[in-house]
Amino acid sequence: MKDLLCEDTIAAIGTPIGKGAIGIVRISGKESLRILKEMFRTKSGKVKEQFDERRMHYGLIVDQFGEPIDEVLAVYMKGPKSFTGEDVVEIHSHGGIVVVRKILREVLGRGARLAEPGEFTMRAFLNGRIDLTQAEAINELIEAKSELSAKVALKQLEGALSRKIREIRDFILETRAYVEAAVDFPEEEVEIIESGKVKERLIEAAEKIEELLKTYREGKLIREGIKVAIVGRPNVGKSSLLNALLKEERAIVTEIPGTTRDVIEETITFKGLPLRLIDTAGIREAVDRVERIGIERSLKKLKEADVVLFIVDGSEGFTGEDRKILNWIENRENVILVVNKKDLGLKFSCKEAENSGFKRCVEISAKTGEGIERLAQLITDLVMLEPEAVVGGDEVVITSERHRELLERAKRSLEKAVKTLESGIESPEFLSMDIEDALKSLGEIVGEVTTEDMYDIIFSRFCIGK
Numbered sequence: 001m002k003d004l005l006c007e008d009t010i011a012a013i014g015t016p017i018g019k020g021a022i023g024i025v026r027i028s029g030k031e032s033l034r035i036l037k038e039m040f041r042t043k044s045g046k047v048k049e050q051f052d053e054r055r056m057h058y059g060l061i062v063d064q065f066g067e068p069i070d071e072v073l074a075v076y077m078k079g080p081k082s083f084t085g086e087d088v089v090e091i092h093s094h095g096g097i098v099v100v101r102k103i104l105r106e107v108l109g110r111g112a113r114l115a116e117p118g119e120f121t122m123r124a125f126l127n128g129r130i131d132l133t134q135a136e137a138i139n140e141l142i143e144a145k146s147e148l149s150a151k152v153a154l155k156q157l158e159g160a161l162s163r164k165i166r167e168i169r170d171f172i173l174e175t176r177a178y179v180e181a182a183v184d185f186p187e188e189e190v191e192i193i194e195s196g197k198v199k200e201r202l203i204e205a206a207e208k209i210e211e212l213l214k215t216y217r218e219g220k221l222i223r224e225g226i227k228v229a230i231v232g233r234p235n236v237g238k239s240s241l242l243n244a245l246l247k248e249e250r251a252i253v254t255e256i257p258g259t260t261r262d263v264i265e266e267t268i269t270f271k272g273l274p275l276r277l278i279d280t281a282g283i284r285e286a287v288d289r290v291e292r293i294g295i296e297r298s299l300k301k302l303k304e305a306d307v308v309l310f311i312v313d314g315s316e317g318f319t320g321e322d323r324k325i326l327n328w329i330e331n332r333e334n335v336i337l338v339v340n341k342k343d344l345g346l347k348f349s350c351k352e353a354e355n356s357g358f359k360r361c362v363e364i365s366a367k368t369g370e371g372i373e374r375l376a377q378l379i380t381d382l383v384m385l386e387p388e389a390v391v392g393g394d395e396v397v398i399t400s401e402r403h404r405e406l407l408e409r410a411k412r413s414l415e416k417a418v419k420t421l422e423s424g425i426e427s428p429e430f431l432s433m434d435i436e437d438a439l440k441s442l443g444e445i446v447g448e449v450t451t452e453d454m455y456d457i458i459f460s461r462f463c464i465g466k
């Protein structure tokens with residue numbers, strides 16, 4: 001369990017360990033300025049008494065024997081106007097493993113304690129500088145693997161999600177006031193509750209939550225990437241398609257059927273969105289054991305995928321083997337039929353495919369690159385992601401499993417309250433309890449309501465120094 005009282009002064013290296021132009025040691029807490037003063041010397045070797053706030057000071061950091069460690073820039077940010085809300089000092093030295101570590105050791109030797117992962121951010125939260133969704137957004141921003149997920153995280157950091165949650169909470173609070181009036185003035189109870197107003201508002205609140213929940217699927221795709229499985233019979237050009245999308249000779253391509261044995265996964269970014277491309281072994285009645293295992297894996301990937309690229313060799317036509325594979329695909333909603341080898345001339349085209357019921361089809365040549373861009377566009381269209389719309393508009397996107405769970409819980413509580421109302425309630429107190437539960441769940445999202453182990457669960461995922 002972390003120190004929730006923020007009594008001691010913490011320190012850590014804030015930059016990645018390794019060679020770099022600069023390295024930063026961060027200190028937060030009451031002793032920050034004292035520690036800096038003890039270690040800092042002006043260029044002429046004097047102790048510096050006065051550190052102006054939020055200004056870079058040029059000088060030397062010395063060790064306990066007065067020996068210089070490095071030339072640095074040091075900045076002092078007095079609380080509460082700092083990231084953590086406490087007194088914060090940053091020492092910017094030359095990057096490199098030895099110097100930065102030495103400075104940190106010096107800081108620790110003078111009374112600071114090594115910060116735990118996420119502890120700076122946790123202090124920012126505990127001191128009211130940011131709320132919980134913002135703290136989580138910092139981590140997501142650091143972990144972001146695509147431009148789009150970074151943008152979504154930044155929006156959350158700016159407080160867009162918190163505002164939305166508070167808006168819904170205020171709406172429910174108002175509703176609760178009606179119910180409480182009914183408890184306080186029983187003679188008017190019937191009128192207040194029976195007017196239908198409370199029920200109407202509870203349903204409306206549940207709908208607002210549902211709208212947020214709907215963004216979770218998109219949010220997850222943005223964060224983790226869209227899983228795109230490339231499947232088909234051997235030799236149709238699955239690995240060639242992977243290479244074409246990657247613009248790199250990643251997978252082995254030969255004219256021998258059964259070339260790919262194992263699953264190959266590579267990620268590309270399309271319009272800021274990560275696409276996780278999964279090349280699989282060609283599906284057929286396998287002759288040897290290795291290939292059979294490969295094919296089992298193909299079928300597994302087929303099931304797990306967000307989008308399935310079912311690829312056929314258009315120069316050969318749509319064969320009986322292709323039809324067999326099609327039967328393996330249970331969920332046809334997320335399938336794109338890819339007719340490959342267009343450069344050889346097509347015996348089977350998208351026109352025929354559409355006549356026989358395929359909703360989405362694209363003709364390509366993995367060899368010449370024709371149609372590849374359109375295919376990528378079809379993939380994002382299929383998951384209904386308009387990358388520009390997601391970040392451009394005012395839409396808040398739920399990306400965290402924790403948020404989803406709490407929103408679900410809040411929605412269930414509201415629905416329960418509506419049921420209580422519909423069943424002709426005995427006492428408004430029950431209703432009040434359900435509404436309270438909903439408010440509690442929403443409060444947990446932003447961190448106004450806290451539970452015991454929440455801090456550890458959330459902040460332990462951070463890296464040290466953040």
Ligand SMILES: Nc1nc2c(ncn2[C@@H]2O[C@H](COP(=O)(O)OP(=O)(O)OP(=O)(O)O)[C@@H](O)[C@H]2O)c(=O)[nH]1
Pocket residue numbers: 232233234235236237238239240241252253254255256257258259260261280281282283340341342343344364365366367368
């Ligand atoms: N002309 C032409 N040849 C292609 C095209 N795409 C793939 N090929 C050829 O088709 C053969 C098979 O390609 P692969 O990409 O290895 O096929 P695969 O589906 O991965 O095959 P397995 O791994 O065996 O399942 C190779 O000789 C490729 O050069 C295309 O668009 N046009």
Ligand SMILES: [Mg+2]
Pocket residue numbers: 238239240251252259260280281282
């Ligand atoms: Mg292959």
